[in-house]
Amino acid sequence: MLWTEARDGYLFILPWILGFIIFTAGPMLASLYISFTRWEMVTPSVWVGPAQYVKLFNDDRFWLSLYNTSYYVFIGVPLHLFMALLAALAVNLNLRGIRFFRTAYYVPSLTPVVANSILWVWIFHPNWGLANAFLQWIGLEGFYWLQDPRLAKPALIVMSFWSIGGQMVILLAGLKGIPVELYEAASIDGANWWGRFWRITLPLLTPALFFNLIIAIIGAFQVFTQAYIMTEGGPNYSTLFYLLYLFRAAFENFRMGYASAMAWVLFIIVLLFTILQFALSDRWVFYEGDLRR
Amino acid sequence: MQTLRSRAAIEVLLAGFWYLTLSVFALILALPLVWLLSTSLKTGSQTFLMPPKWIPEPIVWSNYSEAFQAVAFHEYFWNTARIVIFATTGTLLTASLAAYAFARLRFPLREPLFLLVLSTIMLPSIVTLIPTFIVFRTLGWIDTFLPLIVPLWFGGGAFNIFLFRQFFMTIPLELDEAARIDGASNLRIYWGVILPLSKPVLATIAVFAFIHNWNDFFEPLIYLQSPENWTMAIGLRGFRGLYSTEWNLMMAASTAMIAPLLVLFFFAQRYFVSGIQMSGLTGR
Numbered sequence: 324m325l326w327t328e329a330r331d332g333y334l335f336i337l338p339w340i341l342g343f344i345i346f347t348a349g350p351m352l353a354s355l356y357i358s359f360t361r362w363e364m365v366t367p368s369v370w371v372g373p374a375q376y377v378k379l380f381n382d383d384r385f386w387l388s389l390y391n392t393s394y395y396v397f398i399g400v401p402l403h404l405f406m407a408l409l410a411a412l413a414v415n416l417n418l419r420g421i422r423f424f425r426t427a428y429y430v431p432s433l434t435p436v437v438a439n440s441i442l443w444v445w446i447f448h449p450n451w452g453l454a455n456a457f458l459q460w461i462g463l464e465g466f467y468w469l470q471d472p473r474l475a476k477p478a479l480i481v482m483s484f485w486s487i488g489g490q491m492v493i494l495l496a497g498l499k500g501i502p503v504e505l506y507e508a509a510s511i512d513g514a515n516w517w518g519r520f521w522r523i524t525l526p527l528l529t530p531a532l533f534f535n536l537i538i539a540i541i542g543a544f545q546v547f548t549q550a551y552i553m554t555e556g557g558p559n560y561s562t563l564f565y566l567l568y569l570f571r572a573a574f575e576n577f578r579m580g581y582a583s584a585m586a587w588v589l590f591i592i593v594l595l596f597t598i599l600q601f602a603l604s605d606r607w608v609f610y611e612g613d614l615r616r
Numbered sequence: 617m618q619t620l621r622s623r624a625a626i627e628v629l630l631a632g633f634w635y636l637t638l639s640v641f642a643l644i645l646a647l648p649l650v651w652l653l654s655t656s657l658k659t660g661s662q663t664f665l666m667p668p669k670w671i672p673e674p675i676v677w678s679n680y681s682e683a684f685q686a687v688a689f690h691e692y693f694w695n696t697a698r699i700v701i702f703a704t705t706g707t708l709l710t711a712s713l714a715a716y717a718f719a720r721l722r723f724p725l726r727e728p729l730f731l732l733v734l735s736t737i738m739l740p741s742i743v744t745l746i747p748t749f750i751v752f753r754t755l756g757w758i759d760t761f762l763p764l765i766v767p768l769w770f771g772g773g774a775f776n777i778f779l780f781r782q783f784f785m786t787i788p789l790e791l792d793e794a795a796r797i798d799g800a801s802n803l804r805i806y807w808g809v810i811l812p813l814s815k816p817v818l819a820t821i822a823v824f825a826f827i828h829n830w831n832d833f834f835e836p837l838i839y840l841q842s843p844e845n846w847t848m849a850i851g852l853r854g855f856r857g858l859y860s861t862e863w864n865l866m867m868a869a870s871t872a873m874i875a876p877l878l879v880l881f882f883f884a885q886r887y888f889v890s891g892i893q894m895s896g897l898t899g900r
Contacts, residue, residue, distance in 0.1 A: 328802070331723075331801075331803070333723055335716055335717035336717045336729065339710065339714040339733065339772075342710075343736070345770065346748060350751075351743055351744055357747065424642055427645060427646060428641070430881065431645055435877065436849075437849045438852060438873045441852065441866055445651075446651065451665070451668065459666070492889075541740055545740055545742055548833045573745075586742050586745065590743040
């Protein structure tokens with residue numbers, strides 16, 4: 324009986340195990356190997372040792388793409404998460420018709436990134452776009468949003484605020500999971516709104532915030548489509564993000580060794596950040612189980 | 617009496633304040649979509665007006681037919697639909713099978729293997745991309761739909777396994793035991809007991825898989841080269857290359873890509889909600 328159970332268990336997860344070997348573990352090792360070769364697809368690959376990494380660390384454009392990506396990650400992600408938190412708190416209010424607002428705030432995050440990117444090129448159009456129309460309406464000068472190297476990255480971050488709905492609904496589910504009794508007890512003890520938020524809502528929401536932060540940072544490190552479609556990495560390389568540079572190395576210049584080295588460097592960076600966040604999470608993420616310990 | 621009345625007044629004022637704030641932000645978030653729709657119905661010359669006109673005059677419905685004639689969107693739609701159907705079937709089958717084992721069966725190394733599933737959620741996909749591309753190229757699968765479908769028949773994505781498992785854990789174990797006493801095999805229990813009870817989670821994952829495949833840009837960009845194989849996402853980018861200054865046509869094409877998702881959302885709303893709740897992402 325137990326033997327058949329174990330056998331069936333392995334049979335049932337067999338597709339996943341094969342997938343893990345064929346599409347995850349195998350390719351990871353292969354890309355590590357390729358990163359130590361020079362290979363342009365048409366010529367046979369040549370083992371060059373760590374030469375690709377040396378070249379990478381001496382490549383100004385690599386550092387620039389890492390800077391651009393870091394800018395997007397470390398300014399964009401916290402702001403995005405903060406706005407999503409405000410939105411989640413707002414649509415968690417106990418008001419009639421609040422469902423309408425939940426839907427209204429969520430829907431923009433459903434738009435496909437390609438359609439989204441094309442729409443926002445038009446919104447940021449210096450002469451006829453909605454953004455500058457609004458600025459002129461309140462009496463300000465318009466900007467060259469996507470044509471000004473200083474503004475292109477902030478413009479893409481502003482654009483990302485339009486789709487806070489995805490994170491908002493996850494945080495909202497977290498808010499809904501907080502037991503009402505805690506608030507009732509706190510009210511009896513005389514805690515005001517601010518006290519309840521600070522002592523109950525925020526601590527109990529930290530697991531959801533932590534999850535969102537991890538996933539958002541990993542995603543933002545791989546930002547690609549907006550830059551590929553809207554700015555093509557410009558102006559003056561100000562939106563040359565890491566993945567765009569990697570994509571060009573691999574699929575436009577066919578420098579597979581170089582691109583694989585880039586992929587591994589990004590993997591290490593993301594891994595270090597994830598480990599760091601898990602290590603730091605003890606200090607601020609609160610799990611209900613902790614109470615019992 | 618006096619204090620009661622003033623407290624009621626404060627509450628009305630407060631509710632009014634919240635409705636106003638919520639409405640202002642709803643309006644700000646709606647503006648881009650209104651702008652999209654409005655532009656898509658304008659004549660070319662009306663798109664170049666400052667300040668812009670919100671209500672097109674005349675309303676040019678033919679922008680849509682023009683956009684659809686310019687580029688073979690119906691073909692892209694059909695391509696996307698085929699990828700969605702085959703990829704989603706693989707996802708639903710193999711992810712639920714693995715999740716059933718992780719949720720219901722005892723086998724050695726179950727917990728470490730499940731941890732491995734969870735950790736791959738956090739793996740940046742870029743690190744596996746180049747070798748995977750080379751394998752597909754060696755197999756002659758470039759410019760076919762296979763690279764977008766076949767991987768999903770091998771586990772269907774770690775996050776989906778996780779979602780299925782979360783749901784299966786809520787089904788009472790007694791059902792399995794009762795079936796087992798009747799002599800049902802594990803496969804029989806999975807297919808005859810668990811899956812019929814799991815229609816909500818199947819629908820949720822199907823909906824999310826549809827959205828993912830509909831929106832995906834990076835992989836089709838790499839794997840699909842000739843225009844007759846393009847998906848909607850790649851087709852829309854191609855359209856932009858051809859009509860980069862005809863904003864009304866471009867907005868019409870973009871609307872055509874967004875609209876099916878909004879329709880799906882309004883008909884399948886409860887599956888979105890349950891998917892988000894079920895994921896138990898609050899960490900509890």
